[in-house]
Amino acid sequence: MGFDAIWISPVVENIANVKFLFKLLTIFFIHMFELLIGYHGYWAQDFYTLNSYFGDEDTFSQLASAIHERGMYLMIDVVANHVGNPPITTTMTCPMCNIEDWNDQSQVEQCRLSGLPDLNQSVSYVNSSLCDWVSEYVVGKWKADGLRIDTVSEVHPDPFWTDFARAAGVYAVGEVDNGDPTYVGPYQNYLPGVLNYPMFYSIRNAFGAQQSISSNLLSMAAANQQDFKDWTLLGTFVDNHDNDRFLCDYPDAVSVHNSKELLAGNCSVNDQSKQDCGYVGITESQCTTQSCCWQEVNPNPNNYPWCYYPLGQSSSYRQYENALNFVLTYVGIPIIYYGTEQAFHGCQDPNNREPLWPSSYDTTATLYQFLQVVITARKTMQIWSYNSWNVVYSANNALAYTRGSQFLVLLTNVGDDGSTLSLSFNPQLSSGKYCNVFWPSQDCFTYSSGSVAFSLLSGETKIYIPSDKISDWSVNYYKH
Numbered sequence: 001m002g003f004d005a006i007w008i009s010p011v012v013e014n015i016a017n018v019k020f021l022f023k024l025l026t027i028f029f030i031h032m033f034e035l036l037i038g039y040h041g042y043w044a045q046d047f048y049t050l051n052s053y054f055g056d057e058d059t060f061s062q063l064a065s066a067i068h069e070r071g072m073y074l075m076i077d078v079v080a081n082h083v084g085n086p087p088i089t090t091t092m093t094c095p096m097c098n099i100e101d102w103n104d105q106s107q108v109e110q111c112r113l114s115g116l117p118d119l120n121q122s123v124s125y126v127n128s129s130l131c132d133w134v135s136e137y138v139v140g141k142w143k144a145d146g147l148r149i150d151t152v153s154e155v156h157p158d159p160f161w162t163d164f165a166r167a168a169g170v171y172a173v174g175e176v177d178n179g180d181p182t183y184v185g186p187y188q189n190y191l192p193g194v195l196n197y198p199m200f201y202s203i204r205n206a207f208g209a210q211q212s213i214s215s216n217l218l219s220m221a222a223a224n225q226q227d228f229k230d231w232t233l234l235g236t237f238v239d240n241h242d243n244d245r246f247l248c249d250y251p252d253a254v255s256v257h258n259s260k261e262l263l264a265g266n267c268s269v270n271d272q273s274k275q276d277c278g279y280v281g282i283t284e285s286q287c288t289t290q291s292c293c294w295q296e297v298n299p300n301p302n303n304y305p306w307c308y309y310p311l312g313q314s315s316s317y318r319q320y321e322n323a324l325n326f327v328l329t330y331v332g333i334p335i336i337y338y339g340t341e342q343a344f345h346g347c348q349d350p351n352n353r354e355p356l357w358p359s360s361y362d363t364t365a366t367l368y369q370f371l372q373v374v375i376t377a378r379k380t381m382q383i384w385s386y387n388s389w390n391v392v393y394s395a396n397n398a399l400a401y402t403r404g405s406q407f408l409v410l411l412t413n414v415g416d417d418g419s420t421l422s423l424s425f426n427p428q429l430s431s432g433k434y435c436n437v438f439w440p441s442q443d444c445f446t447y448s449s450g451s452v453a454f455s456l457l458s459g460e461t462k463i464y465i466p467s468d469k470i471s472d473w474s475v476n477y478y479k480h
């Protein structure tokens, strides 16, 4: 697809499947146990041992080498805030309180996330152990080129995150899950980058909920510049493992009703969002009319029924494509969550952490090809070398901007409504002939000055670059 870096889940050994013991414990600490296995990697048991699901030291080192041989970077997810259960208390942990009020910052820093033992980074041994670990193991031994840092807001940032990032000595992007840029922004004073959670919510509002593009995206872009130290180092995303996937919250309503895979239910279009069914272990009979479940055509090997939102092949992804195009062409470092390219649509975790292999890694999938074209256009024009953007048109339902003087992006949130959106504006490009990378031989214009007439058919998104930069990587994606 053209990605330069892979962010993998945490690699250290996690708490194991000691179900029996934990079941006994849950009698006493019932609220502290949600699941019994740290399958996701965020519940460390031993910081110095690789999780055996990654193989052994040797196989992991082959993974790192294979990534590096391709000229790519390896990013490892690290958790320095907490460790896995059981809920112990020692001189190195914070007290036995759970975070109840996320607006109370001292509680967020000093209490525990769902009962997980929370490390006290003010204890000198804890600080130095974590800093030495990230330097000697994560970067030194396991060869990470960058870090994604978990639960950053749950540790007092000064001086711990500064020391931790300095010890790592590589790019790090921290997770501060909050929509308020004035809350998230200051964390960039301690870490090189943070995930652009404020923009995540704006993207969902603009392209999913079809709220005003200009008021959501432009005001947040202004906040990204004002409230953050360096907006070019923020991680932009529209999906991740902690939130419903875009296609869960905004599934294609038309094809759902035409689907042959309908298993049970009497769903109205409004029922389609926020489904919670599909958890491992649910049975078909539990797919009631309320839960609107579909059997996946090619279910996972254990044959669990999962929620399934069938999507049309040619007409269902328009809003999502616009959101993804924004992620990949906005200022900052774009992050695409695995499975996006296969139109995964899982809802609340763990359903948004689907196994990838049932997709057969289909490289002809619609969104796979879409992402490949956008990424190639982005790389061909090296848009990251322009540290800003120039918004040349904005409205409630459309946005256009340039990166440099030869890369023009057009976005809309109207969706696949069959309409043609006509726009006229001055794209402020350098003179020359430009073509749309998704319709390369037919959608071109020559610019010297003044307004140009553009049209977006059925919610499509466009990228124009100089016609002589377009070659066989560009495809007739929209097949007008």
Ligand SMILES: *[C@@H]1O[C@H](CO)[C@@H](O)[C@H](O)[C@H]1NC(C)=O
Residues within 6 Å of the ligand: 093, 094, 095, 110, 120, 121, 122, 123
């Ligand atoms: C963390 O450790 C420091 C140093 O020992 C101590 O002063 C502080 O009260 C501890 N914090 C918590 C939340 O327990």
Ligand SMILES: *[C@@H]1O[C@H](CO)[C@@H](O)[C@H](O)[C@H]1NC(C)=O
Residues within 6 Å of the ligand: 124, 127, 128, 129, 131, 132, 159, 163, 167
């Ligand atoms: C934390 O540990 C690191 C690495 O040993 C050290 O450089 C740093 O000064 C320590 N921070 C504090 C506040 O002791």
Ligand SMILES: *[C@@H]1O[C@H](CO)[C@@H](O)[C@H](O)[C@H]1NC(C)=O
Residues within 6 Å of the ligand: 265, 266, 289
């Ligand atoms: C579906 O809705 C129709 C109309 O309200 C109703 O007659 C029918 O019994 C419903 N079917 C199921 C399976 O709930």
